[in-house]
Amino acid sequence: MIRVMVVDDDKLVRKGLISAMPWEQFGMTVVGEANNGENALKFMEENQVDLLVTDLAMPVMSGIELMREVRRRYPHIQIVVLTLHQDFEYVQEALRLGALDYIAKIELESEQFEEVLGRIAALLRQKTAAETPLPRPDELGQADEVYALYALTSPVGGTGTDHADFAVPEQAVEAEAGVWVWARVPPDERLPGPDGALVLFRNVKGMDRKALLRLIRDYRRTGLFYDYDPSRPHWTVRRDAAAPEGDGAGTAEDIDRIRERWVSFEWIYDDGRFAAMTDELRRIRLAPARLARMFFSLADEWNRLYRPILPELIVIDDFFPSWCHFESWLSGTREAIRQTNARPMYSPEIQQSIVKAMNLAHQMLNQPLTAGDIAQMVNMSSSYFSQCFKNIVGRTYTDYVRAIRMERAKRYLAHTTKTVQWIAEQVGYSDEKYFSRLFREEVGMLPSEYRQAAAVDGSE
Numbered sequence: 001m002i003r004v005m006v007v008d009d010d011k012l013v014r015k016g017l018i019s020a021m022p023w024e025q026f027g028m029t030v031v032g033e034a035n036n037g038e039n040a041l042k043f044m045e046e047n048q049v050d051l052l053v054t055d056l057a058m059p060v061m062s063g064i065e066l067m068r069e070v071r072r073r074y075p076h077i078q079i080v081v082l083t084l085h086q087d088f089e090y091v092q093e094a095l096r097l098g099a100l101d102y103i104a105k106i107e108l109e110s111e112q113f114e115e116v117l118g119r120i121a122a123l124l125r126q127k128t129a130a131e132t133p134l135p136r137p138d139e140l141g142q143a144d145e146v147y148a149l150y151a152l153t154s155p156v157g158g159t160g161t162d163h164a165d166f167a168v169p170e171q172a173v174e175a176e177a178g179v180w181v182w183a184r185v186p187p188d189e190r191l192p193g194p195d196g197a198l199v200l201f202r203n204v205k206g207m208d209r210k211a212l213l214r215l216i217r218d219y220r221r222t223g224l225f226y227d228y229d230p231s232r233p234h235w236t237v238r239r240d241a242a243a244p245e246g247d248g249a250g251t252a253e254d255i256d257r258i259r260e261r262w263v264s265f266e267w268i269y270d271d272g273r274f275a276a277m278t279d280e281l282r283r284i285r286l287a288p289a290r291l292a293r294m295f296f297s298l299a300d301e302w303n304r305l306y307r308p309i310l311p312e313l314i315v316i317d318d319f320f321p322s323w324c325h326f327e328s329w330l331s332g333t334r335e336a337i338r339q340t341n342a343r344p345m346y347s348p349e350i351q352q353s354i355v356k357a358m359n360l361a362h363q364m365l366n367q368p369l370t371a372g373d374i375a376q377m378v379n380m381s382s383s384y385f386s387q388c389f390k391n392i393v394g395r396t397y398t399d400y401v402r403a404i405r406m407e408r409a410k411r412y413l414a415h416t417t418k419t420v421q422w423i424a425e426q427v428g429y430s431d432e433k434y435f436s437r438l439f440r441e442e443v444g445m446l447p448s449e450y451r452q453a454a455a456v457d458g459s460e
Helices: 011-020 038-045 063-073 090-094 105-107 113-131 209-221 223-227 252-263 273-284 290-304 323-341 348-364 371-377 382-392 397-415 421-427 433-442 448-459
Strands: 002-007 028-034 051-055 076-081 101-104 143-149 171-178 179-183 196-202 234-238
Touching: 002 011, 002 101, 011 028, 011 433, 028 038, 038 051, 038 063, 038 101, 038 290, 051 090, 051 323, 063 076, 063 397, 101 113, 143 209, 171 209, 179 209, 196 382, 234 252, 252 273, 273 323, 290 323, 348 371, 348 382, 348 397, 371 382, 382 397, 397 421, 397 433, 397 448, 421 448, 433 448
Parallel strands: 002 028, 002 051, 051 076, 076 101, 196 234
Antiparallel strands: 143 179, 143 196, 171 179
8 A cells, every 4th residue: 555645734725635536546545644844754754655745835844845855864755746837847846856746736626536646656656667676586585694784874865875885786676765685695895884784684584575675674764773883883683583672652651751851860960870761762762763853852951951051052963873873972962961060169969969959850840849948858058059059050940940840831731631720730839820820921821822722733
């Protein structure tokens, strides 16, 4: 079944196209939709798409920009563009970028649905037939071992074959952009090169060609990311161990729990805690895109809390080819925060006490604790605690606690149907009206308005 995604900023056009087209008649199914290019890319990070049907004229990110990003990130996806008849120059640019076909919206108005979809299905079959290498009966499917070469860099071109260090054997099959597979013949000494990983898959004899290629592609999604080690650029994987330990998704509870720990800053000074948290993160084996997205959000939070004292903002890479690269970035970020806080006027014991106070603020968020209460818990006088907290964290304890309470409240409002009174109590306020006033001062809208806005964003 061909998995289709529809992108158009006009909701009526989008819904009409999805409901009116005879998708199943041509072996297709719509798996997703989006109202702009950015939301489309977010969907594709976690869902498989074979055919993208996109409008060209959209806000936030145009169809042309979306096409360029899809060509860079997911070169296997075929693209059909939706356009008005007067968008001739846009159509020409879309075709130059490799669009399979275009649908003039006037065709949809004339209800030529079957004709349009039949034409696209025929073009898909032609392209697939032209691009799929013929199976080699003396190699894939016959051998007990096959080699797979993975490019670790995100391919920019359409095929990903422009890696000078990759001496790929002549009989290799390109499973997808940046992945080559072959059997029997030992690899060249130069492989995998500085930007690649070479994996020998064992016990694969008897697998049909499609299943074998799917196994190798699926290993790239999560297994390769976590297994790669620069000191060991080639390794062996047995067929029954090729599937990742987790499904790459993680439960909502896992995600919330992990995020809370990394926001809490307990990992900054405690080496053992940092090692345990990174081990846990690797063990869960989140999909790389989901892992990166979580830490994009965390980096924003760290910057927000430390902005007054950070010499420069924390920046996260757009793409991590492996866990090793990600862990290196995480360790570097930790060291940058540690150095920022390592002020000569405060001893390590004082800094640890302030970090403990931050942890307590997170753990006891539903309790109306004052700065004096927390100061007592970390064995400091109230006035000295307030001075140290502001100098080290960059804001007063009261401002810090209010900010993290409102962040927690925003998550409750967006992801639960609990009452505002319940949410207020969960973040340390017994008076709903007082909480609502503080929320509006911090966020710019009332809790009920924020919930409505979040619901609209989630439905688009």
